[in-house]
Amino acid sequence: MKVHVWDIPTRLFHWLLVTVFAGAFLSSHGDRFLEFHTSLGYIALGFVVFRVLWGFAGNRFARFSGFLKGWQSVRGYVASAARLHPPRFLGHNPAVGWVVLFMLAMVASIAISGIVTYGGEENRGVWAGVFSFDAGYNARVAHTLLADLAIAVVVVHVCAALFHDFLLRENIILSMFTGTKEDEDTYAERVSHMGPHEVRSVLRLIVLVVVAVMGGLALLYLRPAGRTDFIHMPQPNVVDDKGFASVMKVNAAWMEECAGCHNAFHPTLLPAGSWKKVMMGLNDHFGEAVTLDAAVSEEIGRFLLSASAERSTTEASRKLMRSLRDLPAIDRITDVPYWKAKHEDIDAEVFKRKSVISRSNCIACHPGAELGSFEDHDIMIPE
Ligand code: HEC
Ligand code: HEC
Incomplete structure (x- = not known):
């Protein structure tokens, strides 16, 4: 049987944030797309605010109280994951729960430092005139560093999802689309029929991870650098x-x-x-x-x-x-x-x-x- 895990707002938030992040990345160079780029920043900040509220109002898998676990559970989870035997959780596991919070804070910091840059350096946006040029300049340094960090975090996030699929043999990326996962019994039943991972599936995992990492590096180095018109x-x-x-x-x-x-x-x-x-x-x-x-x-x-x-x-x-x-x-x-x-x-x-x-x-x-x-x-x- 399938259980409904990720509610529609959580799924929409997730994939819309992916889209906005990609759009902001592609429009990050040159002043031609600056207005579009900054609009995406405000939108991303709005999404984060929404997700924080939804962390109190959403279903039990979306609520912070449902997935932010104490240090003991985090340590226990990380230790078993390091031995390649992580237990299965229907919602976020104890380690990734905190990563979710970290990513929300990261996106908010990127957006806010971007708005300070826009206000200070360009004298535009909601904080035009509020910050000095120097403050804007420093915020820009923070903004680019955080954006690079975000690309690294995205790569780790994708690799972790692939590892999860591989170790626990369930497609969690798909369930972020459908919102459903197998209940305990169906899952245990299906996995019990599966033999050990074959060499081919190990190779497939390695290829996927290498592609994710290379993709991330390519993003960092091949930032779109359009010449000025x-x-x-x-x-x-x-x-x-x-x-x-x-x-x-x-x-x-x-x-x-x-x-x-x-x-x-x-x-x-x-x-x-x-x-x-x-x-x-x-x-x-x-x-x-x-x-x-x-x-x-x-x-x-x-x-x-x-x-x-x-x-x-x-x-x-x-x-x-x-x-x-x-x-x-x-x-x-x-x-x-x-x-x-x-x-x-x-x-x-x-x-x-x-x-x-x-x-x-x-x-x-x-x-x-x-x-x-x-x-x-x-x-x-x-x-
Ligand atoms: C032989 C080519 C050349 C000439 C001539 C030249 N520059 Fe440059 N300029 C460069 C290069 C290359 C850089 C990038 C240096 C770096 O960032 O490492 C640069 C960087 C700069 C920067 C900093 C840009 C930034 O955003 O980092 C300014 C400002 C600048 N040049 C102004 C001038 C001015 C004014 C003149 C004339 C008085 C001039 N340059 C003459 C090649 C040149
Ligand atoms: C008759 C030719 C001539 C005219 C007209 C002229 N300049 Fe110059 N200018 C020069 C020469 C020669 C140099 C030295 C260039 C060099 O060293 O490569 C120079 C250099 C300069 C420099 C220094 C550039 C540097 O190397 O940093 C400035 C600033 C400057 N000129 C401003 C002006 C301004 C402003 C005007 C107009 C009022 C002007 N120039 C008109 C010939 C001229």
Whole structure:
């Protein structure tokens, strides 16, 4: 006879969470899917809240009180599982009960750290403006570490389910779809007719586990890394004196006058003091004399200050400001400690290539340089 074990809400929760997790993983790279990705985060958090409530309201197999067992039972279960003789439980076994709670906490932490990142770094979402950029940045580090941990936990979870199938000879993955399991007698009756595992089924198990582990590793290393679609990419946000953020408006005079001898160095790449120094010293500009009409020079100066590194919300600006701290106004981006640290591993030979010409030719390797974009996945070092 079959017993009804997993109620419909528990099963729906399980498979919808799998779907949302997969969707969040696939949309995790690049800003193009960021909105979709964050929506999935809110949904996942909603699922966790639901599951916690269902842990009090669900049937006896879904309730926390039904599957969170004391230390003695956990230890006893783990010991027998280690001897490859785990007892059979209709619901969650004592070890996996706590794993369920751990996974719920993990998904919640991933979602919350994601929302903090979104609020702090992008100034968007329900916590926009609540967290500083630095808090957002730290939350992002936690978010990616937790997401990688989650992939590892998923692999262990799938392997454990396969082991369970193998050791106890019942298809628990199928019962997460159907909701039913055999009762004690039917199960004991069926298993008593089965001989020892044949070599073939041992091999099958090993292949399945290897596939699960390799799949997990592939997920970790082959994160989808779509390149940015520059045509649709906006300029970064800059914050004005009143603290209002808006998309930077490109100044035509700047493009006209400062993007002839070299690529237009993005205003977000130097602090205001440095731009003042550059603009004051144009008559001896790195060995060249740049002559500008006074009005044009003033307009460009104002533009550069309106979007200088202090005012920009990009990762590069924040990090280079942090690295500058007490240094006097530097007029070369390539002298900023953050720039040097990021490029110290690149061979001097690379910068001399005809396709690169110089360190200052950012756009050769960063196609989004004039949009103030230096994302890792867009970097291309030309031959
Ligand atoms: C007449 C040519 C010329 C014009 C016009 C010009 N520059 Fe330059 N600029 C140079 C040269 C040459 C360098 C040094 C490049 C190198 O060392 O590879 C330089 C370097 C720079 C650097 C330092 C880059 C680094 O290595 O970090 C900045 C910043 C800069 N220019 C800003 C400006 C701005 C702003 C304008 C417009 C007002 C401008 N430049 C217009 C010739 C020019
Ligand atoms: C020869 C190619 C090359 C040139 C030229 C170059 N870069 Fe880079 N840049 C790189 C590479 C490669 C990295 C990645 C380094 C790493 O993360 O290990 C990088 C990283 C960066 C980063 C950090 C990106 C991140 O998110 O980690 C910034 C910002 C940056 N470059 C700005 C500039 C600017 C500004 C210029 C011009 C003044 C410039 N780069 C010139 C190759 C180049």
